Amino acid sequence: MRYRRCWLGDESKPGAVRGSSWTTALACLSHIQKEEEEEEEATVPRAALYEEVRKLVDDGAQLVEVLPEGEYAKLHLPGARNIPLKRLDAETTADLDIARPVVVYCHDAL
Amino acid sequence: MLGFEQVFDYLPGKADWLARGLPTEGDRAGERRVGELARQDVATCHLSERxxxxxxxxxxxxYGFALVVADSDVLLGRLRREVLDGDPDRRAEEVMEPGPSTVRMDTAPDSLAERLDRSNLKTALVSTPDGALVGVVRRADLPGADPAP
Structure with a gap:
């Protein structure tokens, strides 16, 4: 089984994910393609609460804030990088280490 | 090209982190918040106390009141002066005012001052998103307070 990045927004690209919702964007990051079966499957990111997030971050997880730049500039979690939701794609996530967990966050649950 | 295998959604988001008074980065990271002004000098008790x-x-x-907390410091209720001065054998669980209003640690001091002034209150209770008591903020410690006589 091989894994590869997916693309949000540009449906002409391989592994494109249709839609632009928050959930779809998160699914984009964890999109899995079973190439040998030519069957695509997107796993839904696992919801995490504070205690788990704290442990993930302490263990080296990468934090990604998907709010607009202005919101990020005012306040963000320590060490978080900013990838606004509308720009979340293979290119903007290229700097992330795929071997380490990624914790994505918005402003709140709503 | 490889994809991400472990992606987590911090569901309560940035609001939850800020409400816990945790460290932040950014242009406004140094601004004072009410969590820093909370005092721990309020009397507390457990449900079964007389x-x-x-x-x-x-x-x-x-203060003229006490706060009722669980073992985990979760705020359960408030005991006002009237019940404290009443029957000394009544237990907190019988006479407390359950679920008092609280504010979060990341509330801006001037915003809280306005809210207290509007309601003619002298104190506010601060709690974490999990409901644990952080402390009490006094109006006198917030911006725009009358100077001490």
Whole structure:
């Protein structure tokens, strides 16, 4: 089984994910393609609460804030990088280490 | 090209982190928040405690009320002066005012000052998103307070 990045927004690209919702964007990051079966499957990111997030971050997880730049500039979690939701794609996530967990966050649950 | 295998959604988001008074980065990271102004000098008690036992602790505190907390420091209720001065054998669980209003640690001091002034209140209770008591903020410690006589 091989894994590869997916693309949000540009449906002409391989592994494109249709839609632009928050959930779809998160699914984009964890999109899995079973190439040998030519069957695509997107796993839904696992919801995490504070205690788990704290442990993930302490263990080296990468934090990604998907709010607009202005919101990020005012306040963000320590060490978080900013990838606004509308720009979340293979290119903007290229700097992330795929071997380490990624914790994505918005402003709140709503 | 490889994809991400472990992606987590911090569901309560940035609001939850800020409400816990945790460290942040950014242009406004240095701004003061009410969490820093919260005092831990309020009298607390457990559900089963008698008013006669709680009253001396309240009298030794700067406030006219006590707060009822669970073992985990989760705020359960408030005991006002009337019940503290009443039957000394009544227990906190019988006479407390359950679920008092609280504010979060990341509330801006000037915003809280306005809210207190609108409601003619002298104090606000601060709690974490999990409901744990952080402390009490006094109006006198917030911006725009009358200078001490």
């Amino acid at each position: 008013m006669g036992d709680v009253r001396p602790r309240v009298e030794a505190s700067p």
